[in-house]
Amino acid sequence: xxxxxxLDLARLLDQRLDPxxxxxxxxxxxxxxxxxxxxxxxxxxxxxxxPLAVIRQDVVRRNSAWxxxxxxxxxxxxxxxxxxxxxxxxxxxQVADGAWAMTVATxxxxxxxxxxxxxxxxxxxxxxxxxAIDACFRALHGEGFELYCxxxxxxxxxxxxxxxxxxxxxxxxxxxxxVEIGFLGGRTGARSRDAAMAVANAVVAAxxxxxxxxxxxxxxxxxxxxxxxxxxxxxxLTQAALAEGLFEADQPxxxxxxxxxxxxxxxxxxxxxxxxxxxxxxxxxxxxxxxxSISYAAAYDRxxxxxxxxxxxGRLEAALEVWAYVQSRPEDGRTILTMGKRDVxxxxxxxxxxxWFRPAEMSRPEAMPAGHKVAALNDQHCHMETPVESPLQxxxxxxxxxGHPCTTFxxxxxxxLVDENYRITEALKTFF
Amino acid sequence: xxxxxxLDLARLLDQRLDPxxxxxxxxxxxxxxxxxxxxxxxxxxxxxxxPLAVIRQDVVRRNSAWxxxxxxxxxxxxxxxxxxxxxxxxxxxQVADGAWAMTVATxxxxxxxxxxxxxxxxxxxxxxxxxAIDACFRALHGEGFELYCxxxxxxxxxxxxxxxxxxxxxxxxxxxxxVEIGFLGGRTGARSRDAAMAVANAVVAAxxxxxxxxxxxxxxxxxxxxxxxxxxxxxxLTQAALAEGLFEADQPxxxxxxxxxxxxxxxxxxxxxxxxxxxxxxxxxxxxxxxxSISYAAAYDRxxxxxxxxxxxGRLEAALEVWAYVQSRPEDGRTILTMGKRDVxxxxxxxxxxxWFRPAEMSRPEAMPAGHKVAALNDQHCHMETPVESPLQxxxxxxxxxGHPCTTFxxxxxxxLVDENYRITEALKTFF
Numbered sequence: 097x098x099x100x101x102x103l104d105l106a107r108l109l110d111q112r113l114d115p116x117x118x119x120x121x122x123x124x125x126x127x128x129x130x131x132x133x134x135x136x137x138x139x140x141x142x143x144x145x146x147p148l149a150v151i152r153q154d155v156v157r158r159n160s161a162w163x164x165x166x167x168x169x170x171x172x173x174x175x176x177x178x179x180x181x182x183x184x185x186x187x188x189x190q191v192a193d194g195a196w197a198m199t200v201a202t203x204x205x206x207x208x209x210x211x212x213x214x215x216x217x218x219x220x221x222x223x224x225x226x227x228a229i230d231a232c233f234r235a236l237h238g239e240g241f242e243l244y245c246x247x248x249x250x251x252x253x254x255x256x257x258x259x260x261x262x263x264x265x266x267x268x269x270x271x272x273x274x275v276e277i278g279f280l281g282g283r284t285g286a287r288s289r290d291a292a293m294a295v296a297n298a299v300v301a302a303x304x305x306x307x308x309x310x311x312x313x314x315x316x317x318x319x320x321x322x323x324x325x326x327x328x329x330x331x332x333l334t335q336a337a338l339a340e341g342l343f344e345a346d347q348p349x350x351x352x353x354x355x356x357x358x359x360x361x362x363x364x365x366x367x368x369x370x371x372x373x374x375x376x377x378x379x380x381x382x383x384x385x386x387x388x389s390i391s392y393a394a395a396y397d398r399x400x401x402x403x404x405x406x407x408x409x410g411r412l413e414a415a416l417e418v419w420a421y422v423q424s425r426p427e428d429g430r431t432i433l434t435m436g437k438r439d440v441x442x443x444x445x446x447x448x449x450x451x452w453f454r455p456a457e458m459s460r461p462e463a464m465p466a467g468h469k470v471a472a473l474n475d476q477h478c479h480m481e482t483p484v485e486s487p488l489q490x491x492x493x494x495x496x497x498x499g500h501p502c503t504t505f506x507x508x509x510x511x512x513l514v515d516e517n518y519r520i521t522e523a524l525k526t527f528f
Numbered sequence: 529x530x531x532x533x534x535l536d537l538a539r540l541l542d543q544r545l546d547p548x549x550x551x552x553x554x555x556x557x558x559x560x561x562x563x564x565x566x567x568x569x570x571x572x573x574x575x576x577x578x579p580l581a582v583i584r585q586d587v588v589r590r591n592s593a594w595x596x597x598x599x600x601x602x603x604x605x606x607x608x609x610x611x612x613x614x615x616x617x618x619x620x621x622q623v624a625d626g627a628w629a630m631t632v633a634t635x636x637x638x639x640x641x642x643x644x645x646x647x648x649x650x651x652x653x654x655x656x657x658x659x660a661i662d663a664c665f666r667a668l669h670g671e672g673f674e675l676y677c678x679x680x681x682x683x684x685x686x687x688x689x690x691x692x693x694x695x696x697x698x699x700x701x702x703x704x705x706x707v708e709i710g711f712l713g714g715r716t717g718a719r720s721r722d723a724a725m726a727v728a729n730a731v732v733a734a735x736x737x738x739x740x741x742x743x744x745x746x747x748x749x750x751x752x753x754x755x756x757x758x759x760x761x762x763x764x765l766t767q768a769a770l771a772e773g774l775f776e777a778d779q780p781x782x783x784x785x786x787x788x789x790x791x792x793x794x795x796x797x798x799x800x801x802x803x804x805x806x807x808x809x810x811x812x813x814x815x816x817x818x819x820x821s822i823s824y825a826a827a828y829d830r831x832x833x834x835x836x837x838x839x840x841x842g843r844l845e846a847a848l849e850v851w852a853y854v855q856s857r858p859e860d861g862r863t864i865l866t867m868g869k870r871d872v873x874x875x876x877x878x879x880x881x882x883x884w885f886r887p888a889e890m891s892r893p894e895a896m897p898a899g900h901k902v903a904a905l906n907d908q909h910c911h912m913e914t915p916v917e918s919p920l921q922x923x924x925x926x927x928x929x930x931g932h933p934c935t936t937f938x939x940x941x942x943x944x945l946v947d948e949n950y951r952i953t954e955a956l957k958t959f960f
Contacts, residue, residue, distance in 0.1 A: 249922065285858060
């Protein structure tokens, strides 16, 4: 399989930014996306309004390289979940680092990939609705474009098969269907091996579809041990389908799994299984790219401590921060900041104050002293518990680490990359 | 005070929509915002991808008219909180119904108001940061434009005063500052009447600022009785400042409060107070416009049952729905739908399934049978508990009511207005 070509970002970088875009200075001249990094703006100089979502460029590049080295060293490939960032500029970084495909969750996200030239996409979902299914089949006529999607039941396969009748794909480029294996009480996914094999057989029987392989999403399971069983199902079903001759001889056989919490177990279990032809062992992690300061940080510590896989040098670090101003110190023990539910994720732990900075007085941000803790977020405000001796005063800046990058990215149509001195080097457009 | 003129929306309606905008059909021709409503698209015909955020146009117009009648009947005015929708087209509806001003939370939101011609804005926050403060003072040079903002402490007033020195406003158009009164354990706001009066005196002493009045945000308080005390503080401080001669003779005296839960109490308490000159009794509710299906619905029931104010005919109803497809019925008791944390609010109760519809088989949506309940949301999926006898199957559509409109609106760059048959009549652009 050939590596994917780099993305075509020229049109994106030339795109004029709406001056009303959250995060742009209020007196900015009319700018294209590509010009933002050339203004010499610096967060610490007060050039940007806060809140602002900031990505440390050195860290995000190291994280991307780390995952590339990790998958290469362990006979895995990755289709990074693009839904996390929905930023074609970050997709391009992932493609440059060898991504086998991009993963998306919806057909709108597929369309973003198509515009910017991603050549292989995994929709980690069953497309539903005539418009969405038709768009998938239209995409198959694109030069050199390959599309994988999921199915977990006969009703879903039937909808895809009807779509293929309405929009027959090229004979050489069918819709590749990964059969999803789930678990009782879980999300989508066939609940038994027999049910999954029935779905696989229905795919094989349908014109315009081909069996791409099997997959699961183990990220909702509570423990690595629970993930093992589900991942083993994926391997066992692949073996069974190979034994039954359900795969086309000229199509790759794909086994896939992998959120960002148990990707080590996915690699270990896939590597333990034996197959009678080459297979693609595909991770779909997305959050590794910016990592986080809460749950994925903890999950990664477990991986580093436990895995039997080869770990490359370096380690994942948190690259994504949201900066806010101290707005008020209305009483002892409480600080109110200019950041809220619309600016930062709050579904996987409250943001974590990391550093603070006083413009015009300090030369570098300093580590946040102990005892500062976010107590609550409103739409546009952050309530932070504050020790009596806290140095914070209105106008100070605070950098917060975040949990769950997906729900921070989706609050920004533009994020900025910064260098080690918080100078802005590039603006990233998102498509949510 | 003259009513605000209608907004200038022509440029907005002519704006070309990015075809990648979430909610647009995947095969839509290149379209301007204003053309979306002319395509004859219908949600029930399967013309739109789901999830889709839908506003019932008759309901939203009735809600806007209801609030207009309510405030008029009770000697109140309203500056609807625009942060809820951030949709200039809905701002225009509110202005047409007599809004005294628009309220916003941030300077980015102020800039949205400025672009579309809102002539009076209340920033219900202390602007922080040189760029934000400078933008406020620049705005004061706009023809016929008036700006109110908050301050709750001497540090904040000092920052505003420095801004006025950097950017002196026209003598006839100072920055109008409302002193914020808070409560212990609350958000921003001076914690005592003495502290608030010190802030008011600092405002009066600063060039380029003028005392606009006093305000609070009572929406975070747990009970209407607790709200009463805070609202009474606003009235008492206004009386004290009048007695001390802190207001300019030619400037309005503003008392303001009012989230969307206790706006009746605000009106009652303000109306109980006596002042020695005319005052503006200003509500800032925002969520009334689309209302909701959870907490504001309950808060409104209390208002209707308890208030001594005059209630106009009709009542607020939920106008905002998010529609999703049934994606999978993987096991008895569970339905997975194509809607997640990125599409619908989840911070004030899980979305409520209201109706369902089977394309090509049913003629109208039917009420959701009892026993369907959202158990969880992932980024892009909804898990719904489902009774054994549920009629739902993959491909069916489900309409969800939402809690907390602010955090549903901010997940959409485009929402659609629909008529009573779910035909799309207009697309609404948002600016988050």
